Amino acid sequence: MTFRNSIVLTISCLLLATACPAAEYLSPIAVVADGQILYVAESTASRVDIVDVAGGKVSGSISLDRNPTGLALSPDKKTLFVTADGPDSSVHLVDIGKKKVSGSIDVGHTPMSPVATPDGKRLFVCNRFDNDISVIDLDKKTVTKRIPVTREPVAAVLNLDGSTLFVANHLPKGAANVDRMTSVIDVIDTATLKVISSIPLPNGAIDLRGMSLSTDGKHVYVPSIFARFLVPTTQIARGWINTHALNIIDANAKKLLWTVLLDDVALGAANPWGVTSSADGKTICVSHAATHEVSLIDTEALLKKLEPIPARATAGLTIPEYESLPENPANSLSFLTGIRRRVKLPGNGPRGVAVVGDQLAVTQFFSDSIALVSLKPGESGIQSIALGPEQEMDTVRKGQMFFEDASLCFQQWQSCSTCHPDVRTDAVNWDLLNDGIGNPKSTKSLLNAHKTPPVMITGIREKAEVAVRAGIRYIQFAMPEEEKASSIDAFLSSVKPIPSPYLVKGKLSKAAERGEKHFKKTGCILCHAGPYLTDMEKYDVNTTDGMEKGKELDTPTLIEVWRTAPYLYDGRAPTMLDVVTTFNKDDRHGLTSKLSAEQLAELAEYVLSL
Ligand code: HEC
Ligand code: HEC
Structure with a gap:
């Protein structure tokens, strides 16, 4: 379209209010850095943008045929691996020099988090809804094996020598009417391509999104929600319902060491998502998707504080005994006080993180921008780079933003998406107040809730609109504002089902x-x-x-x-x-x-x- 045509179209659509092209949101979700260049996966715009950090602007983009979900660079920095959303999907190989897709390899349903081995010979991809990992031979460009894992693998990292792959499973598996529910980290031996163990996180550690290896290769960091699903949801202060944690795994022993809470006593740090470390290893960086912050944790001070505390793997206690130890850092909402900075970001919805020089780059999903936070000691500079033109959000987009925002909640302890990740279920039971106490219920997916009244399994709420407002009032302990509640209704009504992984080429088997x-x-x-x-x-x-x-x-x-x-x-x-x-x-x-x-x-x- 020529410039003149586009002006004519813009003016006529403003006048007629009908023919306006739909706003194109970018929704940056993942980012990798190569020197001062960032590659950003725009999860609703079918492209990867290239950001020149020094110049403070987008310097190019790579179009794809589907929305990207994750990125990785080959060790020689010549190829960018981009996983594409959807069933029967693929990983694209992008030639960095030509800024073009040079090929693609079929993988599974909703592939994400590609990871290349240090020798550049193999690539691992998490197929979220096939519950497995594709192993790709990069010379032959073929999948050599699919390794089944526990449930919804969403992130993977290799240890330094590439001998072990750690896989973070988003949700726990098994019946929910039990006292213990946790997501697990599956450990894969990359020589035998077998799962050699599954590391259970502490009780209630669920909704995993990101994972990273410490700079020295000793630890694997996994942020999680830390759901207190055994207590009735009668109050919310001091993390009564949901808290948020950083799980620290020993990369050599392949065992859970400690779990540290990321919240403060009277202020939740809801929905941790991305995690990485500064180049010098001195800072662990965690993004908080629902409070629009990053936590910058002093690694040395953290490890020093943890040192005298028995680690779960070596304490010689049963897991329940360990979990109730008073000195267990997972029981302390003030553990990080003095050794962590909570930095408020300029935008909304931080997700993926990457270190670029001495700055942290954070994708801001709802603001279509990148936040850059200085990691230099004593510096607190924050900048923002716009990835596209500024545009008004429509009601559906606003509804999604409020659904995922813990600022609606008293003390920021949780968003709706804490228990309903991606609008679905966290796979645990909650004892909500709408039907009395002592009768926990499985969290329902909200897909089609507005189209199938009544709602709640007992049908106690006449329709979803009532449940949305009750959720804000009785689960988030806040006053529902009608504008926000009705946009949440609009968003939830707009959500479409994802095709089942049991279908064969879109048809029943x-x-x-x-x-x-x-x-x-x-x-x-x-x-x-x-x-x-x-x-x-x-x-x-x-x-x-x-x-x-x-x-x-x-x-x-x-x-x-x-x-x-x-x-x-x-x-x-x-x-x-x-x-x-x-x-x-x-x-x-x-x-x-x-x-x-x-x-x-x-x-x-x-x-x-x-
Ligand atoms: C602490 C976890 C938790 C949080 C936070 C939460 N929900 Fe729920 N939600 C549940 C559970 C559990 C159910 C199922 C309860 C039942 O069936 O009785 C549910 C059910 C619902 C339903 C009914 C779905 C249906 O089809 O029957 C709606 C609508 C809903 N939630 C909306 C929301 C909204 C909006 C928010 C944010 C304001 C929210 N929820 C926050 C746990 C939660
Ligand atoms: C008489 C009406 C009725 C019939 C017939 C019926 N269902 Fe159901 N179904 C229900 C009700 C009510 C529930 C809720 C039960 C519960 O939650 O414990 C349910 C729950 C389910 C669930 C659980 C869904 C979830 O999200 O937890 C599945 C799956 C299901 N039914 C499948 C079936 C299948 C398969 C059949 C046939 C073999 C069947 N139903 C026959 C009424 C029915």
Whole structure:
């Protein structure tokens, strides 16, 4: 489009208010540095921008056919690996000299966090929704192996010699009606390409996003949410519901050493996301997505303070004993006082971080900008580089920003997305106040909540709009402002399901096709009916006990249930097969007892394909 045409279009769309092109948000999510150059993954604009830090501006960009999710540089700095969003996706190889995609390699569903080995021969990619890691031979440009991991791998790092890959799993796995739920770090031996151990984080450490290796290679840093999911959500001060942590793993022993809280006594540091270390190793940098800050932690002072405290791996105590030790830093909201700077950023929604010279670069998702924070001792300079033209946010975008913002919450302890990461579920149970105390419920995904009233598994709220305002009032302990609440409604209503990883080229597998017949025959379709697979009515399908015994529950939607295990009102069913077998002994939840083992598996596969 010529300049003149674009002015004409802008003027006419302002007058007519209909033909305006939709705003293009960039949503920078990941960043890597090469000298004074930054490569920035624009997660909603199908491109990588190149930022010249010294010049303070975008100096070029690389267009892609899909939205980028993660980046890595090859050790010789000649190739940029860019993972692209979506099912059956790929990793693009970008020729840095030509600033062009020179090839791509098919990987899995929603690939992210590419990591190249130090010899430049192999690349590892996390396939978030296939729950595995693709191993790529970079000479042959082919995938040589897929290694299954625990659940939703979102970040990976290699140790210094490249012999061990650490993989951060976003969510915990297993039933939720239990006392212990944690995300794990899977440890892969890169010679045998096998998972050699899974390191459980402390109870409630979930929602992992980022991970990094310390500059000296001794430690792996993993920020997490630290959910206190065993207590009723009656109050919020002093991190009663959710706190936030940095988990420190011994990279040689491959064991968890300590977990340190990132919050302050009366001020949460919600939703830590990216983590890295300064080039000299003196500062650990963590971004806080929901409070628009970074934590700059003095590494030496931290390790000195931790030294006399028994580490979890060597304390000789059981995990519960260790977790209740008074000197365990995971129990202290003032542990970092005096050895960490909390720096407020100029923008909104920090995510990925990278060190460029003696500055920290932080992607600011909602402001479409990069914040640059000085890491020099005694300096507190902060700059911001715009990645695109400034533009008004529409209601949906604002709603997403408020949904992910802990400033709506008393003392910034949590955003809606703390328990509903990516609008879905944190996979743990919470004892919310809307239906009394002592009856924890599995966190529901909010996909289609506005289209399938009533809401909450008991149907206690007439519609999602009511639950949104109640959430701000009773979970965030704040006064709902109508403008913010209604934009959250608009955002939640706009969220679309992601295609299931069980689909084969977008279609039901043969087994799932047979499963669809069982779904009809066994009567599932009677209640799980219509476009959202719920008739929006309540039934007692004999899944309940305790305080809920015999209560009728609201038929949940089955769209995207592949993503939201564990199942049933209190997360008692770890898998789909458990829903139709272990927890349906008397056929009150569909006539499944007559199905063979194979037919049950087909039924489960169909439901997991929705
Ligand atoms: C402490 C964790 C937590 C936080 C924070 C939280 N929620 Fe929830 N949310 C839950 C749980 C648990 C459920 C399911 C409860 C049930 O079924 O009884 C739920 C259910 C919902 C539902 C009903 C979904 C449906 O289809 O039935 C809506 C809507 C909702 N939440 C919106 C929000 C909003 C908006 C915020 C932020 C203001 C928020 N939540 C913050 C835990 C949380
Ligand atoms: C009589 C109505 C009814 C029938 C028939 C029925 N369901 Fe359900 N379904 C429900 C209700 C009510 C719940 C909520 C139960 C709970 O949370 O404990 C539910 C929950 C589920 C869940 C859990 C979803 C989640 O997000 O936790 C799955 C999966 C499911 N049903 C699948 C099936 C399948 C498969 C069949 C057929 C074999 C079936 N249902 C038959 C009413 C029904």
